[in-house]
Amino acid sequence: MGVIHKLKPEIINFIIENKRENPALSCRDLSTLLLENLHVKVSKSSINNVFKDNKLSMPIGRRRKPKQKKFNMPALPVIDDISGSKPLSDTKQEEEARRLKEAQEAEEMAKAKAAEEARLLEEKRLAQEAEESKKQEEALRLEEERKKQEEEARQTELNAEKERWIRISEEEQQKLKQDKKVETVHPEGVSLNSEASLKSKKSSGLIMLKAIDCLIGGSKEINSVISWGLGSKPESTEKLTEALIFSSLFRDQDYPALGALVGAGYSREELNNYFDQIKQIADIVPESVGIVSELFTEAKGVKISFADGSISHLDGQLHSIWPATRFPCDFSNTIHEIKKRLDKHFMQGEPLVLLSPSSSDIFPPEFFDLIVKLSGTDNHPEGLVLFGDQLEELEKISLVKETQFGVVFGIWPWQFSSTRKVKKIGDFSLRHIEETGQDLYLGDIEIDLFCMPNRKLSLKGCAVKTDLREKIRLVILSSENSLAEDLNKLAGIYLSHWPDFEEAFQDFNSKIELFKYTGAERKIFPKENFDLNKTGAPADLTKVFSLYLKMLDEYLRWHFLPSEYSAKDFSYMEKFFYSNLAELGAVKERFIAKLLVSNDYQFLKDLGYFNNRLNERKVKTSENKIFWFENAFK
Numbered sequence: 001m002g003v004i005h006k007l008k009p010e011i012i013n014f015i016i017e018n019k020r021e022n023p024a025l026s027c028r029d030l031s032t033l034l035l036e037n038l039h040v041k042v043s044k045s046s047i048n049n050v051f052k053d054n055k056l057s058m059p060i061g062r063r064r065k066p067k068q069k070k071f072n073m074p075a076l077p078v079i080d081d082i083s084g085s086k087p088l089s090d091t092k093q094e095e096e097a098r099r100l101k102e103a104q105e106a107e108e109m110a111k112a113k114a115a116e117e118a119r120l121l122e123e124k125r126l127a128q129e130a131e132e133s134k135k136q137e138e139a140l141r142l143e144e145e146r147k148k149q150e151e152e153a154r155q156t157e158l159n160a161e162k163e164r165w166i167r168i169s170e171e172e173q174q175k176l177k178q179d180k181k182v183e184t185v186h187p188e189g190v191s192l193n194s195e196a197s198l199k200s201k202k203s204s205g206l207i208m209l210k211a212i213d214c215l216i217g218g219s220k221e222i223n224s225v226i227s228w229g230l231g232s233k234p235e236s237t238e239k240l241t242e243a244l245i246f247s248s249l250f251r252d253q254d255y256p257a258l259g260a261l262v263g264a265g266y267s268r269e270e271l272n273n274y275f276d277q278i279k280q281i282a283d284i285v286p287e288s289v290g291i292v293s294e295l296f297t298e299a300k301g302v303k304i305s306f307a308d309g310s311i312s313h314l315d316g317q318l319h320s321i322w323p324a325t326r327f328p329c330d331f332s333n334t335i336h337e338i339k340k341r342l343d344k345h346f347m348q349g350e351p352l353v354l355l356s357p358s359s360s361d362i363f364p365p366e367f368f369d370l371i372v373k374l375s376g377t378d379n380h381p382e383g384l385v386l387f388g389d390q391l392e393e394l395e396k397i398s399l400v401k402e403t404q405f406g407v408v409f410g411i412w413p414w415q416f417s418s419t420r421k422v423k424k425i426g427d428f429s430l431r432h433i434e435e436t437g438q439d440l441y442l443g444d445i446e447i448d449l450f451c452m453p454n455r456k457l458s459l460k461g462c463a464v465k466t467d468l469r470e471k472i473r474l475v476i477l478s479s480e481n482s483l484a485e486d487l488n489k490l491a492g493i494y495l496s497h498w499p500d501f502e503e504a505f506q507d508f509n510s511k512i513e514l515f516k517y518t519g520a521e522r523k524i525f526p527k528e529n530f531d532l533n534k535t536g537a538p539a540d541l542t543k544v545f546s547l548y549l550k551m552l553d554e555y556l557r558w559h560f561l562p563s564e565y566s567a568k569d570f571s572y573m574e575k576f577f578y579s580n581l582a583e584l585g586a587v588k589e590r591f592i593a594k595l596l597v598s599n600d601y602q603f604l605k606d607l608g609y610f611n612n613r614l615n616e617r618k619v620k621t622s623e624n625k626i627f628w629f630e631n632a633f634k
Contacts, residue, residue, distance in 0.1 A: 007046060010453065014038065015050045023058070027051070039450045041361060041418045205578035206249060207593045208610065210261055211627045212552045212560070215619045217336050219245055221291045229281030238622060239264040240274050245545045247271055260584065263623075279541060288544045296527040296551060298332040299386040299394050301325060302342065304370075308379045312370045317617075318345075319508055320355045323366045325391055328515040330559075332524045335386060335394060337617075342384060346399055351406035351480065353497040356415060358509050363419040367409075368451040371459075374405040375479040381405065389524045406480045408493050410501065411447075413472055421448040423458070425472075428465060431488050435496035441465040442487045445475055460484035462491055464501075474501055500612050507612075525558050527551070560613045561606055576603055583632075591625040596632045607631055 014037070015030055025033075027044035034042050051057040213219050220234075223241035227234040242262045250258045252268050259265030278284060301322070302314040313322045316333035318341060333341075344350045352374070357364045373379050384397040411420075426444035433440060442462045449457045461477035461484050476494045478484040483493075498504040530551055550570055557565040557573065583594040595607060611629040619627045 007042065007050070008452070011038065011040060011042065012050055015047055016054050016056065019051065019054075019056045023056070035418065038452055039419060039454075040452060205580040205582060205595070206246070206261055207582050207584065208556060208577060208629075209549065209552050210246070211593070211614055211619050211629070212556045213242075213245075214621055214627065215337060215617060216295050216334060216552065216555065218292060218295055218548055218552070220622070221295060222288050225284065225287050225291065226278050226281065229284065230277060237274075240266065240271070242622075244271050244275055244278075245548065248542070248546055249549065263621075275541075285541055285544060288541065292544070292548050292551065293527065295334060295336050296525060296555065297335050297394070298388070298524040299335050299338055300329055300332050300389050300391075300524060301327070301387055302338065303385040303387060304381050305383045305385070306373055306379050307382055310369070310373075310379075312366065312373070314352075318352065318354070320357055321364075321367045321370050323364065325387065328511050329389060329524050330511045330515070332389075334525075338386065339395075339397070342397065346381065346384065346397075346403065346405070349404050349406075351408045351478065351483065351493065353494055354407065354409040355498065355505060355508050356409055356411045358512050360415055361418055363416040363449050363451060365451050368449065368455065368457065371407050371457060371479050374407055406478065406483065408476065408478045408483070408490065410474050410476050410494060410498075410505075412474060412505070416449070419450045421450070422446070423448060425463060428463070428468060430468075431491070433488065433492050433495055435492040436499045438495065438499075440491065441468050442491055444485075444487060447475065447477065462487040464491065496618065497616060499615050503612055504616060507609075525555060529554075556610075560610050562609060565606070577607070586625060589626055590628040591621050591623070592628045592630065594630045594632055598632075604631065 011034065014034065018030060018033060019025055027047040030047050031042055031044055034040050034047075048057070219242040220238065222245070223238050224234055226241055227237050230237065239262050243258055243264070243266050246261060247258060255268065256265060299316045301316050302318075303325075304312040304314065306312070313325055313327075314320070315322065315327055315331035316338055317331045318333075318338075319331055345352050357367055374381070380401055381399050382401075383399055386394040386397075388394050423446040424444070428441040428443035430439060431442045432438075442464060444460065445463045446458065446460050449459065451457075459477045459479065460481055461475055463472045464474040464476065465472060476490055478490055483490055495501060530547055553570045553573055554566075557568055581596045583596055585592045585594070597604060597607065601607070608631060611631065614627060614629050621627060
């Protein structure tokens with residue numbers, strides 16, 4: 001018996017009923033009927049499996065044509081020809097034979113003519129296909145040539161940029177030789193000695209760990225306990241606490257670089273005095289251990305409960321919607337971080353920004369349903385449940401009925417071809433996307449999305465090109481028409497979540513493929529490896545801070561670098577990543593960290609991967625600026 005994949009009962013019933021009504025229907029015929037009536041594309045092999053399972057298959061071999069019934073001519077009286085001519089019956093038989101012969105000759109001529117016409121049509125079709133293939137080959141050749149030219153131009157720019165950085169470095173060194181007391185102003189307002197900053201390369205690369213600390217929130221939460229114990233305001237000790245936690249990674253002479261990291265300069269004596277104060281706070285060590293343990297607790301995903309009793313599933317990092325809870329743990333997130341993001345979307349009304357599902361042909365019904373539910377007023381979301389790796393409930397969150405919800409998502413030109421219809425594409429114009437600093441060509445677009453049975457969504461959005469001459473790269477759609485009418489705003493909302501949108505989707509798909517086909521499934525972040533709440537847990541605050549830094553490093557390698565880095569350690573990262581020099585700056589809402597590595601840096605690709613994953617998370621500094629990581633040479 002064949003195995004039928006992805007066929008719902010209504011599709012199977014449609015096949016069986018039509019086949020029984022008309023046994024002559026072939027698999028190809030039924031495939032066409034399904035597409036016309038149910039807007040579903042089903043393969044001939046799947047339809048044939050339904051025939052076999054329900055004993056509807058036709059016998060094997062050529063179909064026997066029904067035999068023509070013989071017509072017995074009635075007996076005619078024989079009339080003798082007295083004059084010696086042929087009998088009348090013979091004359092009629094010859095006439096009938098002549099007519100039959102002429103009919104056969106005419107039929108043969110018609111068949112020959114039809115065969116000739118069919119041959120000519122086939123030759124014409126083959127010629128058209130050959131011409132189309134030739135055009136496609138030419139288009140591919142031109143595209144490859146264009147990409148090659150772009151790559152050459154890009155490489156020229158990179159080489160020029162590299163030479164510029166080398167020249168700047170040489171000029172800076174020369175300047176330092178002339179005046180060792182040259183002062184530079186840190187973007188956060190802290191004055192640092194240039195010579196000390198250049199010597200302390202390790203401190204600059206540690207901005208990677210600082211970003212993860214801001215994501216996890218450890219320094220901020222520990223400082224809340226300390227400020228409460230000291231009876232002070234949290235903002236008055238926040239940078240002191242952060243400097244104290246990171247101070248073990250710096251030598252005394254590198255303290256100016258520690259100031260660059262946290263945004264305020266402190267001496268060893270100031271930090272020692274502060275440490276002596278907080279050691280007097282009762283239960284500071286167990287409370288700090290509890291904070292760290294809680295902050296590194298991850299949720300695999302989120303269940304959204306609706307008023308009609310239905311449930312939708314999101315992964316922990318809110319990449320996309322899923323048909324059930326079986327999806328990669330690579331998309332897990334800390335409860336602390338996911339609650340902040342859920343608050344923005346389900347409490348403050350910011351639209352959910354999702355990647356489209358990885359399926360390529362049919363628009364997924366669970367994604368279709370989520371858009372309908374979040375856009376309506378009757379079937380509103382009532383609550384959220386965070387669940388863990390074993391699907392255990394970690395936390396429940398109630399929702400306010402009056403909150404408005406929306407969805408922004410992207411689809412690719414090759415996706416959902418059988419369940420979408422483009423109604424309109426407007427003119428493209430060059431737009432500057434403020435949120436990402438990109439210049440892109442945007443054009444308005446309207447699309448109908450279809451879902452069984454006979455359901456349709458009409459959505460508006462913007463089509464995206466990076467070059468006016470190329471085809472559409474991406475279509476960004478919104479469930480809110482008012483938002484879709486502002487192309488810059490819509491593109492900014494989507495691209496601020498997925499700035500390198502093509503690489504983000506490739507990484508998303510590669511993790512799904514690894515999960516589906518290789519069984520190489522990782523679990524959620526293994527905080528239990530650090531023995532936080534077991535016998536032998538840290539007995540003093542210095543060890544708690546040291547352990548927290550190691551956990552930050554492992555979390556960075558676990559979620560923000562390729563999977564092979566999970567087997568590395570802190571010393572490896574310190575040698576090859578944290579020791580890099582970085583240029584820090586602020587532009588409007590961004591805090592920019594540019595890692596000054598050369599174009600032949602052996603980990604350039606992996607560093608770019610870190611930049612993309614970190615930028616997607618929209619991590620904020622204590623000054624409420626978004627961390628934005630770049631390489632000097634991309």
